[in-house]
Amino acid sequence: MDKHVALTSVSEQANQIPADLLLRIDEAVTHYPVSKRSASLPLLHLWQNQFGFIDDSGVNWIAKRLELEPINILELVTFYPWFRQQAAGKVCIRVCRTLSCALAGSFEVRDAFCKAVGIDPKAESHGHTPPVSPDGKFSVEFVECLASCGSAPVALINDDLAEDITPEGTAAILSQYN
Amino acid sequence: MKSLLLPPHPKERRIVFKNAWTKGYTPDIDCYIKEGGYEELKKAIGMKPVEIIDEVKKSNLRGRGGAAFPCGVKWGFIRHDDGKPHYITCNGDESEPGTFKDRYILHNDPHQLIEGMAIAAFALNVHLAYIYIRCEFPKAAGIVTKAIEEAKAMGFLGKNILGSGFDLEIFVHQGAGAYICGEETSLIESIEGKRPYPRIKPPYFPAVLGLYMSPTIVNNVETFCHVKQIFKLGSEEYAKMGTPGDGGTRVMCVSGDVMRPGPYEIPVGGVTMGELINDVCGGLKPGRTLKAIIPGGSSSKIMRAGEVYKIKVKGPDGEMIDKEVPLLDLPMDAASLAAAGTMIGSGGVIVMDDSRSMLWALNNLNTFYAHESCGQCTPCREGVLWIDKMTTRMVNGEGIAQDPITLKNVADNIAGRTVCAFGEAASWPVQSFLQKFPEEFQVPAK
Ligand SMILES: Cc1cc2nc3c(=O)[nH]c(=O)nc-3n(C[C@H](O)[C@H](O)[C@H](O)COP(=O)(O)O)c2cc1C
Numbered sequence: 001m002d003k004h005v006a007l008t009s010v011s012e013q014a015n016q017i018p019a020d021l022l023l024r025i026d027e028a029v030t031h032y033p034v035s036k037r038s039a040s041l042p043l044l045h046l047w048q049n050q051f052g053f054i055d056d057s058g059v060n061w062i063a064k065r066l067e068l069e070p071i072n073i074l075e076l077v078t079f080y081p082w083f084r085q086q087a088a089g090k091v092c093i094r095v096c097r098t099l100s101c102a103l104a105g106s107f108e109v110r111d112a113f114c115k116a117v118g119i120d121p122k123a124e125s126h127g128h129t130p131p132v133s134p135d136g137k138f139s140v141e142f143v144e145c146l147a148s149c150g151s152a153p154v155a156l157i158n159d160d161l162a163e164d165i166t167p168e169g170t171a172a173i174l175s176q177y178n
Numbered sequence: 179m180k181s182l183l184l185p186p187h188p189k190e191r192r193i194v195f196k197n198a199w200t201k202g203y204t205p206d207i208d209c210y211i212k213e214g215g216y217e218e219l220k221k222a223i224g225m226k227p228v229e230i231i232d233e234v235k236k237s238n239l240r241g242r243g244g245a246a247f248p249c250g251v252k253w254g255f256i257r258h259d260d261g262k263p264h265y266i267t268c269n270g271d272e273s274e275p276g277t278f279k280d281r282y283i284l285h286n287d288p289h290q291l292i293e294g295m296a297i298a299a300f301a302l303n304v305h306l307a308y309i310y311i312r313c314e315f316p317k318a319a320g321i322v323t324k325a326i327e328e329a330k331a332m333g334f335l336g337k338n339i340l341g342s343g344f345d346l347e348i349f350v351h352q353g354a355g356a357y358i359c360g361e362e363t364s365l366i367e368s369i370e371g372k373r374p375y376p377r378i379k380p381p382y383f384p385a386v387l388g389l390y391m392s393p394t395i396v397n398n399v400e401t402f403c404h405v406k407q408i409f410k411l412g413s414e415e416y417a418k419m420g421t422p423g424d425g426g427t428r429v430m431c432v433s434g435d436v437m438r439p440g441p442y443e444i445p446v447g448g449v450t451m452g453e454l455i456n457d458v459c460g461g462l463k464p465g466r467t468l469k470a471i472i473p474g475g476s477s478s479k480i481m482r483a484g485e486v487y488k489i490k491v492k493g494p495d496g497e498m499i500d501k502e503v504p505l506l507d508l509p510m511d512a513a514s515l516a517a518a519g520t521m522i523g524s525g526g527v528i529v530m531d532d533s534r535s536m537l538w539a540l541n542n543l544n545t546f547y548a549h550e551s552c553g554q555c556t557p558c559r560e561g562v563l564w565i566d567k568m569t570t571r572m573v574n575g576e577g578i579a580q581d582p583i584t585l586k587n588v589a590d591n592i593a594g595r596t597v598c599a600f601g602e603a604a605s606w607p608v609q610s611f612l613q614k615f616p617e618e619f620q621v622p623a624k
């Protein structure tokens with residue numbers, strides 16, 4: 001893709017900032033009276049919550065807002081597993097991969113989620129860009145310990161924690177998001 | 179979490195977990211105040227800061243985040259009137275595999291944490307504090323933020339707290355999915371808005387050069403809640419619940435192959451490993467026998483069923499004497515687990531029964547560490563990937579005969595050669611699994 005074109009496109013996120021997002025950004029910056037740079041993580045969260053991922057225009061916009069270089073923001077986007085540079089599903093299913101959940105069957109649970117939404121269970125799913133279902137609705141990925149090992153296996157589905165999941169139970173969980 | 183809806187086991191003593199599991203209790207400030215909330219802050223504000231720190235020292239409270247460092251000693255590193263700004267950052271990153279306790283405090287009883295932090299802030303001359311919450315607890319961030327607003331509206335936070343002239347602002351800072359941010363200097367870099375590469379110690383001990391290069395106290399969520407309880411019970415009463423030098427209660431999080439996994443708050447040293455697993459957690463699944471226990475979060479060294487350890491216990495004259503104890507008779511306190519060659523760490527006990535492959539389990543943890551290394555130090559960045567690749571091929575039946583030796587060699591060359599303790603955290607599982615279960619790591623010659 002031609003970068004120059006991308007930088008001036010109206011479809012860029014930075015051209016679509018709603019007023020309430022601006023207000024929330026201004027509020028977040030006030031939480032860091034010692035250093036504005038500290039607001040970079042909260043701004044990235046607000047941005048991703050709004051747009052689903054962070055494009056180049058977002059990186060540039062946040063850098064400018066905090067008087068930083070774009071690389072100061074981009075290096076956070078690429079470091080932190082939570083941040084995405086491409087859209088994931090509208091419903092993000094994050095299945096815990098780590099030991100206590102694996103002991104309780106989280107690999108089977110992940111496969112069941114994949115199959116139920118039409119994702120190939122063999123797809124690599126442990127990175128910044130998880131596989132997305134053909135209808136764009138769901139993404140399924142593995143994440144590391146969600147600090148709920150006592151009710152393993154667990155998954156974070158958007159903001160909700162699903163606990164004690166069984167492969168058979170995945171369909172009922174998904175139906176809540178239809 | 180089903181186990182917490184049951185009445186407490188007789189061995190449990192719910193202090194920091196009391197409200198969180200009371201029926202009808204909500205995170206609202208009214209509920210907290212009805213349960214005696216913010217009374218201890220009122221007491222503390224009438225005391226001298228050194229007196230507060232002394233109480234915490236006398237309580238023998240040790241940090242609940244992993245290193246079990248004496249809390250009062252840590253606070254004692256801060257010089258009250260050195261003219262520098264001081265900060266508190268509460269560690270709510272809760273990411274050590276096997277650990278699940280802070281989540282319940284953050285979601286169910288946020289005011290207890292806020293009160294503990296306010297007491298600490300008053301003692302340490304802090305006017306700005308952050309609560310670092312992992313972003314995988316999105317609801318907790320909202321709940322804690324609301325609680326902070328409520329506390330401010332009632333004069334427990336903000337300007338001129340309870341008319342004392344003392345000011346404190348607390349803000350929530352959300353992480354972004356990186357385990358390393360639980361390491362205290364990484365957490366600080368993360369709050370500063372940088373890539374969260376841990377800082378090297380010395381010189382960057384947080385109490386000296388912490389947030390914004392100023393003296394900073396980092397404590398775990400549970401630790402701050404205990405501070406509140408110390409002032410409620412009195413430091414002597416609090417210390418008495420534990421063992422010498424390790425006071426109070428501690429939440430032990432048990433997961434894996436037991437009938438009733440869950441977080442159980444128990445007086446420090448108040449149960450043995452066997453009582454924890456067999457009584458409190460209802461034992462293993464029917465027909466299964468114990469194989470291994472990871473006692474203090476995934477980074478702690480694994481213990482094998484049937485092992486016997488030499489530890490120090492109180493003798494008949496009150497003197498500490500050597501004693502041999504089998505694994506299941508080991509008391510659950512920091513010193514006993516250290517004497518057994520492992521650690522109580524974050525209190526995350528992962529139990530595995532005879533149906534489990536140790537190679538498979540180690541590989542699972544290796545993948546975790548390979549995913550979570552921050553990449554700053556070469557031995558860690560490269561080593562954890564090699565280790566993960568080796569156990570992965572062994573699990574797939576593609577290992578080669580030298581793999582176990584190479585594995586140990588790589589782990590030995592990470593530990594002690596890195597900026598932060600993640601290097602040890604990643605090496606200890608490899609070293610201990612290989613040492614304790616050598617037979618499961620042999621690759622048949624081809
Ligand atoms: C790799 C690594 C990860 C850590 N993760 C956590 C964590 O998730 N939560 C926590 O409280 N402490 C964690 N710690 C320990 C902190 O560095 C620090 O010791 C602790 O927050 C201090 O609080 P305490 O004295 O109250 O225990 C971690 C340490 C290391 C080396």
Ligand code: SF4
Nearest residue numbers: 552554555558596598
């Ligand atoms: S030991 Fe590993 S996690 Fe710690 S600073 Fe070095 S590379 Fe990063």
Ligand code: FES
Nearest residue numbers: 096101146148149
């Ligand atoms: S291992 Fe899955 S929540 Fe901890």
